[in-house]
Amino acid sequence: MQCLKFCKVLVIAEQYDYISVEKKWQEEWAAAGIGEAEPDLKKDKFFLIFAYPNPTGYLHTGHMRGFSYADIIARYNRMKGYNVLFPFGVHATGNGAMGVSIKIKRDPDWIEYLKKGGASSDDIKRMADDPIYVVEYFKKNFTQQFKAFGFLMDWRRTLTTIDDGYKRFIQWQFMKLNEKKLLVQKPYYTTFCVRCGPVAVDPAEMEISKGGNAEKLEFTLLKFKFGDAYLIAATLRPETVYGQTNLWVDPDETYVKAKVDSEIWIVSRQCAEKLKYQKDKVEIIAEVKGNELVGKKCVAPMIHREIPILPSHFCDPNIGTGIVTSVPSDAPYDYIALEDLKRNKEEQKRYNLKPEDVNLEVIKIISSPRFGDFAAKKACEEFNIKSQFDKEKLEEATQEVYKDGFHSGRLNENCGKYAGMPVSVAKDKVKEELIEMGEADIMYDLSEEVICRCGAPVIIKRVDDQWFIRYSDAELTERSKEHVENMNIYPEDYKKNLPAVLDWFQDRACTRMGNLLGTPFPFDERWIIEPIADSTLYPMYYTISKYVNQGLVKAEEMDEGWFDYVFLGRGRPRNEIHKRIREEYEYWYPLDINVGGKEHQTVHFPVFVMNHVAILKEQHWPRGIFVNWWVTGKGGKLSKSKGGVEAIPDAAERYSVDAMRLYYSHVASPFVDMAWDPEAIIPYRNQIKRFYSLVKNFIERAKDSEKRKDIDRWLLSRLNRRLLEANEAMSVYDLKRAVDNLFFALISDVNWYMRRGGKNKDVAMSFTESWLKALTPFIPHVCEELWQELGNKSFISMEKWPEANKELVDEEAELLEDILQSLIDDISNIEKLTNRKASKVHIFVAPDWKREAYKKASAVKNPKQLISELMKDEEIKKHGKEAVQFANWLARHANNLSTMVLSQDREIQFLQEAKEYLSSLFNAEFFIRPAEGSGNQKAKSAVPMKPAVYIE
Secondary structure, three states: OHHHHHHOOOOOOOOOOOHHHHHHHHHHHHHOOOOOOOOOOOOOOOEEEOOOOOOOOEEEEEEHHHHHHHHHHHHHHHHOOOEOOOOEOOOOOEEEHHHHHHHHHOOHHHHHHHOOOOOOOOHHHHHHHOOOHHHHHHHHHHHHHHHHHOOOHHHHHHHEOOOOOHHHHHHHHHHHHHHHEEEEEEEEEEEOOOEEOOOOOOOOOOOEOOOOOOOOOEEEEEEEEEOOEEEEEEEEOHHHHOOOOOOOOOOOEEEEEEEOOOOEEEHHHHHHHHHOOOOOOOOEEEEHHHHHOOOOOOEEOOOOOEEEEEEEEOOOOOOOOOOOOOOOOOOOHHHHHHHHHOOHHHHHHOOOOOOOOOOOOOOOOOOOOEEOHHHHHHHHOOOOOOOOOOOOHHHHHHHHHHHHHHHEEOOOHHHHHHHOEEEHHHHHHHHHHHHOOOOOOEEEEEOOEEEEEOEEEEEEEEEEEEEEEEOHHHHHHHHHHHOOOOEEEEEEHHHEEEEEEEEOOOOEEEEEOOOOOOEEEEOOOEEEEEEOOOOOOOHHHHHHHHHHHHHOHHHOOOHHHHHHHHOOOOOOOOOHHHHHHOOOOHOOOOOOOOEEEEEHHHHHHHHHHHHHHHHHHHHHHHEEEEOOOOOEEEEEEEEEOOOOOOHHHHHHHHHOOHHHHHHHHHOOOOOOOOOOOOHHHHHHHHHHHHHHHHHHHHHHOEEOOOOOOOHHHHHHHHHHHHHHHHHHHHHHHOHHHHHHHHHHHHHHHHHHHHHOOEEHHHHHHHHHHHHHHHHHHOOHHHHHHHHOOOOOOEEEHHHOOOOOOHHOOOOOOHHHHHHHHHHHHHHHHHHHOOOOOOOOOEEEEOHHHHHHHHHHHHHHOOOOHHHHOOOOOOHOOOOOHHHHHHHHHHHHHHHHHHOOOOOOHHHHHHHHOHHHHHHHOOOOOOEEEEEEOOOOHHHEEEHHHHHHEEEE
């Protein structure tokens, strides 16, 4: 934000009506169809997409960051001469649209939300009755919003993932995966909405409204013998059973007895309900109050020792079973809860607890480098934990203890046959033995609460015959990793990390059962292909969707053989249209850039790469990925479900589309999260208005008769230097650096040029045309308007990006203006420090012997040797003390010396030419002379390119 203050415009020529201008050019672009792309063998192609949005609500300012980046990249490449294909689609697969229908019926706020976004009463009624209409409504709405943001897209190719042709395409994809033996069936525990059925839980939150970062946890259910029943405790650390001292229950909780197969389990009611989705036979038969369990004994598994049941309020009925086994040696919660209970005599009395029930011996079981033998005690001391209500500290301590123990710890002599074994190895072995002995079971749960888009909770459900894509295939993984090395992936850190993600990526469930939108699985149509699985090869479909949308190809024609010909080149075309479609696919593919949010790094992008590698020929594997980070609010990532978002029509009118595009590009790198701050966008809107006025004023004050001056050379040099910088930045899509150079820096340059009296008409026109072209990808509307006002008839959006002319980069011209700006700063500082206004200013220009010394200093690599080297030169040495002082100055500034050294005559000539400007600026008389022979002591401080100053 700091550079905004430097962009003050000299004259505000007139008010800029951005609302009417932006609407005007959006309509003209659409009418001309300049986003439509056809194969052109004379031009290189560039094909990019962004992750298609879900029909779960209106687009908002959080979405538009990544989408805007995609349009900027598309516009830039189009102006660089590429034939650009930039389409979009709607990801309707799953329960998102159905969730909208449900919410309309149940939540009046949703009706108001839809009305505010422009939906009519008839639209809302139809959406409530038909999820398919939800998809169609938002497809139309998204198209309008993208057009309103100035996107140049090929609207003829727009698709939804429930189009008949698209479903045929997805079925073909699975036929090819099966052909490669990459489909398999096996049992699976899936995330499941109790109302809608299976849902995807991932950071993209396509099908959920809360809990996108939740992980599926495998709990080991430990069985504690309690009469004819078992108290069940869930643990993530089965290897710690050797350190069990007691069992924790919440005395205020009402537990239930549930018949699980032939056993009676005591668990929380919430746990019993979850178990119904994971076990064959679960029946709740009675209730058990927690306070009735406290003080009694049970027999712990594996160690077969009787231990007491004690009260604690950290047992959460929603997590695991609501009952916790206590290992105070290695669990900070257990250690501090036991200490609390020891101190709380009233609690002991309330539950008739005996001293031996609470004064339990802590059993050491794990030794680790950081925490030693009693990790929990040491961690509580280190984190200054005083009670079990220090929850944040306890969470942090628990994570540290578990991490250290798992990665570096070993079980000790108290752990039987597992003594000496690394914790990381023993964990699964202990679990397997417990299960074999019938003293443990398995349950899956989510690490945090997850809510479906319909509003119902999401749990884990067992599916016995789930279909998977076999991403664990070693050959596929290695080929995918090798291909990643040749891809253009931004940011570079993600490219480095992606091979590890591919190694980590295992078989992924690819189908679901239930009342869902999507593609029927071709080998068993009871199943629907899930949303991630149907969005891996979809860029291919954009190459044919135009023909489908225009009715030139019917879905019925699109069988396996048809797709084999179009995408794999197998067989022969059935007619000329099919041949043309094959040629179009061959022209556009592979995809050049896939733009998506950071939530796709471990979900979408890995399978996007692997499916291409698995099915297609190598020349059609994708070339690039661009990951953009999030727009955040107070609660994290902006989303409809979390609030804090602004709808696109409102934001576009309030701030201007160009201002928002500039804000997204400039306020932060694409590769970091940025906070949504409405107040911060206002200065960008004002900058757009000022930019418009500046350009108008700049052209209007220029004169045909004006001769070229040093300042004209300077301006053209700055332009071409900025273009070189911007080209380099855009080669890696560093949008922020490009905007810094092309917008903010060049505005400052133009202001300086105008202050310096520059007004050459040819220079101004040439500069402005190049400037507008360079900025068009970022702020296209205002550039298009100014381009037209310059008298041009073409769309600037279709012009060529300006090529930098290195020959016009003039080091001397830039150095001279730097000298002048530095001189102005020096004079201003002197006036400020002396608290007086100058009437006369004496400028002393350094002599040539100092310039020779300066040149020699620039060539000396070791600053420590600089003084001795300079003193070897008799011409320098003869200046005695002044030469030594200057040599010391050069040594101090050795790392910042200019590579160009002007002669004294050239420096004086330039300053003489600038004298009139300086006089008017300071309202003072200026005297410019050589430093030598001036008789003024101040003159001795003059150095090359930095004159000495004395004011009267």
